[in-house]
Structure formats: structure tokens, C-alpha cells
Amino acid sequence: PYVSPIQNPDPAVYQLKSPESSNISVCLFTDFDSEVIVKPSTESNMIRLKSTSLDMKTMDSKSNGALAWSNSFDLGCNSTFNYTFHSSSEFPCDANVVEKGFETDMNLNFYNLLVIVLRITFLKVVGFNLLMTLRLWSS
Structure with a gap:
């Protein structure tokens, strides 16, 4: 069966930093168009995976994502993926908020x-x- 791609994709980059460890940083690149090619990283301290596709058959849609992580705290997600950038420090993670939904x-x-x-x-x-x-x- 044919699954339609994301209508009007709004790609974004999220940088996640561990509060316990100051030397781990992860970049999540989501909802980008299928035509965007995400190449593996050539930097030695960063690991970047090729893009993956998430098929949500119940919603008849498709979502693309890519992941990059490094042992350095200043990974530079904004420069790694040139899209709208969201840092984890902008969004506090509160367990009470998660439980409500x-x-x-x-x-x-x-x-x-x-x-x-x-x-x-x-x-x-x-x-x-x-x-x-x-x-x-x-x-």
C-alpha cells in the first residue's frame, strides 16, 4: 500500500543534553522531506546515522528522521543540520507535564x-x- 509523505513538512532540529553528564549531546533531525539527503558525518568525534523513515499506517503518513550524537557537549546541531533549531534547555522536562497527556x-x-x-x-x-x-x- 502507498503511504503519503508528510504534507508541508516542517523540519526541525532538537538538541538533547544529559543533565547528569556534561559530555554527551544528541541531535534529532525530524520531519524533513524525503528528497533531503542526510550524509554520514566525516567528523571524528561525531556519529551520524543515515536517515530513517517512520511509517505511521494508522495516520496514513510518513515521517523522516536522522540522529547524530557525540561525546562533546557542544555538538553544534544547528550547523550539523541547517534547519529550525530547538535546544533542550528551551523546554524543561517535567514528569508531571508528561503524566497529564x-x-x-x-x-x-x-x-x-x-x-x-x-x-x-x-x-x-x-x-x-x-x-x-x-x-x-x-x-
Whole structure:
């Protein structure tokens, strides 16, 4: 089936920096047009992957992304990908904000609960069989 590309793509570059480590920086280049070619990096301290495509069949759309990371804090995402730049320092990460929009999947919850019940049942059966085997051997 044919999946339509992003309509009017709005590419952006996001720079993510770890608060725990001052020497790791990651660049995420998202929503760029399929015709844009992202070449692997030639710099020795930076690793850049070729672009990947995310197929969202439920939304009948396609999204392109590329990732680059380095052991240096000043990776220079803005110069690496020449598009609209967003630094992680502009957007504070607050766990309370994330929880407000989070919705659980009922099917996933059901299957997780089912797996837990099956594991407990299996352990009870193994324990019972082991106990009965030891009891028969002792008599």
C-alpha cells in the first residue's frame, strides 16, 4: 500500500543534553522531506546515522528522521543540520507535564496482567510437582 509523505513538512532540529553528564549531546533531525539527503558525518568525534523513515499506517503518513550524537557537549546541531533549531534547555522536562497527556492501552494492560497470572500459576504448578515428587521419594 502507498503511504503519503508528510504534507508541508516542517523540519526541525532538537538538541538533547544529559543533565547528569556534561559530555554527551544528541541531535534529532525530524520531519524533513524525503528528497533531503542526510550524509554520514566525516567528523571524528561525531556519529551520524543515515536517515530513517517512520511509517505511521494508522495516520496514513510518513515521517523522516536522522540522529547524530557525540561525546562533546557542544555538538553544534544547528550547523550539523541547517534547519529550525530547538535546544533542550528551551523546554524543561517535567514528569508531571508528561503524566497529564499519558494514556494507557487497555489491551496492553490486560496482556501484562495475563502474563503475570500465568507466571504465578506456572510457579505454583512447578512447586506443587516438586513437593509431591519429594514426598513420594521420602515414603
